[in-house]
Amino acid sequence: MSKRIVVDPVTRIEGHLRIEAEISDGRIKDAYSSGTMVRLLEEILRGRDPRDAWAFVGRVCGVCTSIHSLTSVRTVEDALGIVIPPNAELVRNIMDCALFMHDHVVHFYHLHAMDWVDVVNALKADPKKTSEIAQSISHWPKSSPGYFSDLQARIKKFVDSGQLGIFSNGYWGHPAYKLPAEINLIGLAHYLEALEWQKEIVKVQAIFGGKNPHPNYLVGGMACSIGLDDVSGINAERLALVEQLLHEGKTFIEQVYLPDLKAIASYYKDWGAIGGGLGNYMVYGDLPFNGYRDPASYKFPSGVILNKDLSKVLDVDLRKDDEVQEFVTHSWYDYAEGDQKGLHPWVGESKVRYTGPKPPFQFLDTEQKYSYIKTPRWKGHAMEVGPLARVLVGYARGREEYKEAVDGLLKDLDVPVTALFSTLGRTAARGLEASLVSRWGLDFYYQLISNIKSGDTRMANMEKFNPDTWPAKALGVGHAEAPRGALAHWINIDSGRIANYQLVVPTTWNASPRDASGQLSAYESALIGTPVIDENQPLEILRTVHSFDPCLACAVH
Amino acid sequence: MKKKYLHIHRLRRVYVWELPVRFYHWLNAASIIALIITGFYIANPLALVSHQEAAFRYTTGWVRFIHFAAAYIFFFNFLFRIYWGFVGNKYAGWKQFIPTSKRFFREMWQVFKIDILMLKGKEYMSVGHNAMAGLIYFFTFIAFGIQCLTGFGLYSVTSRWWLPRLFAWVPSVLGGESMTRQIHHWTMWFFILFVVIHVYLVFYHDYIEGRGEMSSMGGGWKFIEEEAFIKDHNDEL
Amino acid sequence: MQQPTYYEEVLRKGYSRRDFLKFATMMAAFMGLEGTAIGQVAKALETRRRLPVIWLHFQECTCCSESFIRSSHPIVADILLDQISLDYTETLMAASGFQAEAAMRDTIKRYNGEYILCVEGSVPMEADGVYCMIGGKTAMQVLEEAAEGAKAIIAWGSCACSGCVQAAKPNPTSATPIHKLVKGKPIIKVPGCPPIGEVMAGVIVHLVTFDRIPELDNLGRPKAFYSKRVHDTCYRRPFYDAGLYVESFDDENAKKGYCLYKMGCKGPVTYNACGVTKWNGGTSFPIQSGHGCIGCSEENYWDNGRLYERASSFAGFGIESTADKIGAIALGATTAALLGHAVMTNVRKHKMIYDLEEEGRADEQQLNAEP
């Protein structure tokens, strides 16, 4: 007997995700992932000035804010043949590193942690013991018994008020929670500390981009001029603030995030065998040390791994019309030439047509179209993208930094490398990546300083900013690695205006419905086989889905 | 054929534009020209790459000041003209501008035939403005109104005086200040085109009709054919 | 400071718990509730300290939630633990699925007329609302249910206030702002894409501290944060007044921090607190970092012209057709027409003179003579 359960809204994610799962004998037999909100920004972009596109697509998402804007300016620069000054590359990288640090930490503590940490159980912890554990795993100074008992008292008062706020109706006490009360208390303490910390690291983006969320970008470079001898520009004071923030961020990740991750993971090693899914991983590559046009200098190397085979990494070409394609067989869109065909994004279409049940409804008709997310494929393969993909590709490419980080973690947890192909692997890879990125952020920063020192203060190349200098027609593609994975935008410019603009986004890859040939995408395939102890409290579904860090506004746009 | 021109009219000197109208006219012309020049600068400031400190310059500030000063003059002058439309002589009256009678339309058709298509027709109907000119001035007055509404609407936020504050509602009705500014800017082009055509037509009428149109806005007198004057007089009765 | 609960208040005044329960019974009777509800009333009076809040998400990008958690005074942990009870928000709440929906229903019932409804995002009205669905219901259905018993509504961000990016032309989903859908409730609009975190926190704190809605302007925005234009509080304003402008990004003038007006800065037409409150704990704001304001707190700012142009362009007239270009063309055409007219007029006048001469008159001087 199988039973269909629905999780909608899936919370602690960005956007509107619905999961329907067939459960039999305590395991998920089949799963359906549906994105239930659409805005059609690709349609809205038609006819607009390509230089403005970054602002529109920036609003695709306020969580991975800035990454779409970055990808957009790269896309337009690609179409128009604009090469930006090295300082602008470095500033973009530094902002990107700040985004990763922010997004990964917020995901771990605020979106994912409550799948593993039982908040209410933290009240039972012994503050003294908690302090001992905290001090044994990290140098982080906020770890005295008094600190933890104060916190506990505050939470007790909160719980006693009867108003549980964001914690109400959680699955507290669920048997799948395995942490000792003391670790739960540490998790809760760092939930609050991370909430305070996260608002600091984004100041890096505010310094160069004016605000966060949604900092400003510029086709041709960055708008923040270097003005060492002026109070208005990027000067020594601004740069010192950037450096300090990056240092603090790195410290937080190394002394709080990573130790917590390892401590929590060590109680959930069984999840190293759950939620693996596809086994196909794809990375477009990003964080160039020597300019976007030199992929060899990328800190995130690009490549494709098929069937968990780490011995072979394939190359990706975003311009080839038979590599990346999007299907709408199970998505609420119509293609002019029929819904069985895949379209390369340069000729992509976004004509929406809802054919699902009339709301309010109980179940989707998953035999038919059942999502606003399109289904992207690489050479016909379903792909998982994200931190795990990046860590695996870096590892498989033999990059030293990756090997060191991955092997270290595997040793600490005492698990084999195959444990990475899992829900736990995804969550762990994110932490490793955060720590790598926090180091690179400073590397980019020092590179910027040495550039300025050598007299190069250029920040934007405005030669081709004026539309009069553009060719009548131009095609462009730009890519980035977003916190959630491989991201690319495609543009078709005609007479100075956008004729077509298409985004294929990490969560589009991961959360999409099945394709024309019935292949599942990453979420659906990872859910299959996941145990569910209590159908009324599907905590395990959240664990696996959250391990991808879903962003539905991104996925559908 | 030739006979037609044998009817040469006796001309009569008519005091058409009273002093207040003439005064209004030139003040209006001067303030509008100032508003166009300064408005154009506000929209497209010149590139002044100067080594002077900002503290010693106030270029845009002065331009804006002139714009606002001219705006006040323009505004009160306009109010005065509306008032004079009710108390002035009949050539200044509001009926000159608003098509209320069949005669108004007939005359517009005449003017169109004669002045634009350059056909022959029954001439010299009016003494003050012709009907076509009257209607165009009516549109011009509407444009004055738009410019005052949008201008003071934009100005209101920077002012504490109650008068501009009366217009504070305008931007919100028009969908924000951005749209208000756009409308204000587009309307400027109406004025530029109006001035060019208007000045041309004054020359034209003087040239072709010989009624002293050019100087009439100076001295107030026009030279009107006896019949036209009498007919105009009787029509009004 | 925190308001004491009714229960604390009662105890402080020297009454016993028995008295308190009696009072609660009386209250329940007064409110026309059944006996079973007395316990609930007592509980509500006993424990009501934090303002219950339901925070809905519709067509949005969650940047408003993200901005909110970046508030530096007060920090959000304190707001969540001490000031409000955020009983429903898809971004942060522990519960998912029907437990999440139950949490919302619970608050709607228990705090009828007392809770604050925050809305992030617009509501799509096209195709019967299917472009945004939560728990199998349309956004509109969810909104109606939650708005009914709300004490007041806060519309967060430009999405909820005016539709923001998804409402940009051609607004394919008919993204609709909240004030057009809910009538008869006070609505506080807090526009911006996103609004400044401290501004959002400030609005909440105002509600909690003073137990009333902050004073709003004629567009429904809190006067405290939206009564001045960015231009009027911008530190580059002296350069604007002096006539010193950035002519191209990263030029000499940009390095000197001149005014960004000619780079399309929308500060002169944008009401927001950026110049004073600034962003991210006062770190910077768009103009300070060299980019013009894009007007993100203004209605329909996506269709108020392009980012890097001051004047909006016209579709169908080619890419660079601003009002000035069209005006200049019209002026050229008018001048040409007038020249043509002048030539014709001359011909006509010569013919006139010729005809008159044909009649035997020597020149124009004789025209006025009696025949």
Ligand code: HEM
């Ligand atoms: C014939 C009449 C007028 C013309 C042709 C005119 C023209 C203009 C133009 C072209 C602009 C620049 C718009 C832009 O940003 O592109 C402007 C700005 C402005 N005008 Fe006028 N204007 C007129 C009357 C008025 C009046 C009556 C007022 C009333 C106070 C006014 C107040 C303003 C204000 C406040 C601005 C914005 C200036 C700033 O904030 O720097 N204008 N005008």
Ligand code: HEM
């Ligand atoms: C900025 C330039 C000017 C503007 C805005 C302007 C505006 C106007 C307006 C609004 C009227 C209607 C007057 C009324 O009855 O209230 C008018 C009438 C008149 N204007 Fe002007 N004017 C301008 C320049 C001139 C010039 C340069 C001349 C002559 C040399 C002139 C001669 C006249 C005459 C003769 C009339 C009476 C017109 C008729 O009956 O058709 N104007 N003008």
Ligand code: NFV
């Ligand atoms: N998926 C996604 Fe994003 C990310 N990371 C996009 O590019 O989250 Ni909003």
Ligand code: SF4
């Ligand atoms: S207002 Fe802007 S920032 Fe807020 S949700 Fe909408 S698009 Fe995002």
Ligand code: SF4
């Ligand atoms: S930078 Fe923008 S807001 Fe600041 S003074 Fe210049 S135009 Fe105004």
Ligand code: F3S
């Ligand atoms: S773009 Fe928005 S953030 Fe402020 S400076 Fe302008 S209102």
Ligand SMILES: [Mg+2]
């Ligand atoms: Mg797309």
